[in-house]
Amino acid sequence: MQSAPLAINGGKPLSSEPVLIHKPMITEEDIQAVTEAIRSTFVSGDGPACREFEKQLSAYLGVKHVLFLNSCTTALDLAFMIKDFPAGSEVIVPNFTYTSTALGPILNNMKIVLADVRPDNGNLDVQKLESYITEKTVAICPVDYAGNPAEMDEINALARKYGLYVVQDSAQSIGSKYKGLYTGNQADVSTFSFHGTKNMTTGEGGAIVTNDDTLGDLIKVMREKGTDKYSFLTDNVTRGYYEYVNKGNSYVQSNINGAMGVTQLARLNAMNAIRKEIAEFYLSELTGIEGLDFLRVTEGADSNWHLFGILVPAEKKYWIMDALRAEGVMCNVHYTPLHRNRYYKDLGTDEDFPGSMQFFNQLLRLPIYPSLTQGEREIVAEAVRKVFSQM
Numbered sequence: 044m045q046s047a048p049l050a051i052n053g054g055k056p057l058s059s060e061p062v063l064i065h066k067p068m069i070t071e072e073d074i075q076a077v078t079e080a081i082r083s084t085f086v087s088g089d090g091p092a093c094r095e096f097e098k099q100l101s102a103y104l105g106v107k108h109v110l111f112l113n114s115c116t117t118a119l120d121l122a123f124m125i126k127d128f129p130a131g132s133e134v135i136v137p138n139f140t141y142t143s144t145a146l147g148p149i150l151n152n153m154k155i156v157l158a159d160v161r162p163d164n165g166n167l168d169v170q171k172l173e174s175y176i177t178e179k180t181v182a183i184c185p186v187d188y189a190g191n192p193a194e195m196d197e198i199n200a201l202a203r204k205y206g207l208y209v210v211q212d213s214a215q216s217i218g219s220k221y222k223g224l225y226t227g228n229q230a231d232v233s234t235f236s237f238h239g240t241k242n243m244t245t246g247e248g249g250a251i252v253t254n255d256d257t258l259g260d261l262i263k264v265m266r267e268k269g270t271d272k273y274s275f276l277t278d279n280v281t282r283g284y285y286e287y288v289n290k291g292n293s294y295v296q297s298n299i300n301g302a303m304g305v306t307q308l309a310r311l312n313a314m315n316a317i318r319k320e321i322a323e324f325y326l327s328e329l330t331g332i333e334g335l336d337f338l339r340v341t342e343g344a345d346s347n348w349h350l351f352g353i354l355v356p357a358e359k360k361y362w363i364m365d366a367l368r369a370e371g372v373m374c375n376v377h378y379t380p381l382h383r384n385r386y387y388k389d390l391g392t393d394e395d396f397p398g399s400m401q402f403f404n405q406l407l408r409l410p411i412y413p414s415l416t417q418g419e420r421e422i423v424a425e426a427v428r429k430v431f432s433q434m
């Protein structure tokens with residue numbers, strides 16, 4: 044049967060209302076919790092709702108120290124601030140990531156060394172990783188792209204061999220597991236984002252987590268402008284003041300956002316289960332289409348399906364994106380590799396990063412979020428089939 048003409052060629056779109064690419068799931072419970080926090084008048088940082096959220100997230104992840112922050116970007120900055128590495132020390136960062144992964148080391152006067160990623164899922168290519176290590180390397184910063192955990196066993200083995208610090212940028216992987224444990228358990232320090240696009244949100248927000256007591260104590264000080272206010276509040280010492288004990292910055296998060304963290308976390312597993320259902324629906328509906336492939340899930344990983352990516356023929360990528368949008372499906376491209384951005388252009392590397400370029404040239408993202416209706420899921424699948432059948 045001849046399918047209907049594509050909307051991009053003047054045909055009727057599958058949906059007149061655009062199916063959005065992402066949408067946070069905010070319920071009455073969130074609104075109620077935020078309202079109560081405001082009514083309590085405790086609106087500033089590190090309040091009772093923040094502490095409650097930290098306690099519950101620590102129990103959920105199974106990680107000892109969980110500190111709520113105003114973003115994942117600040118978490119990455121703190122992850123390096125607490126180590127005080129000598130200026131110019133090198134940190135290996137995947138070339139395919141958001142700028143924040145690299146900003147952590149850069150803000151701490153370190154040098155980033157871009158590493159290539161796997162062309163089939165955008166995560167650090169562990170086969171190439173060792174070739175970036177020099178005598179100046181002090182850390183590796185793997186990213187869990189799309190919520191799919193990086194190959195942490197291989198990364199940690201290299202880190203042990205060379206005595207390197209590992210910061211896992213788990214901005215996208217809250218609720219994902221690697222070899223049976225939630226992300227947050229595999230590195231020296233891990234960072235999460237609760238930005239509005241993520242699987243759970245506090246509006247803006249993030250967390251830094253670690254099982255290391257010394258690092259945990261430093262984080263408590265440095266996120267609170269280098270003061271010992273955290274222990275002043277917790278230990279109820281009656282000296283009447285808190286002291287400035289280190290350098291730091293203002294990275295604590297408001298109690299209003301903390302209240303939303305508690306209610307969102309309570310629904311995280313349920314929200315992630317719906318994402319998984321949608322991913323399985325797309326996989327079953329779209330497997331077998333010629334020229335279309337999916338992102339490889341890391342061995343031993345259980346993804347939170349933060350994003351649903353498809354790999355398409357590179358030369359047709361932008362046409363496919365426009366054709367899907369014309370049908371009413373808001374698909375999108377993602378992350379221009381760092382070395383192609385103005386700020387990162389002059390890193391003194393002549394590598395052309397074939398893995399990240401191949402991945403970037405083929406990647407498109409489809410809508411995936413808990414409030415995506417069955418009808419919308421079917422429109423997405425139908426649009427992909429329609430566009431690919433007339434490519």
Ligand SMILES: Cc1ncc(COP(=O)(O)O)c(C=O)c1O
Nearest residue numbers: 114115116141143214236238249
């Ligand atoms: C891999 C990665 N790291 C860091 C961030 C920054 O997160 P935030 O917006 O919470 O600072 C993002 C944001 O999308 C991200 O995708």
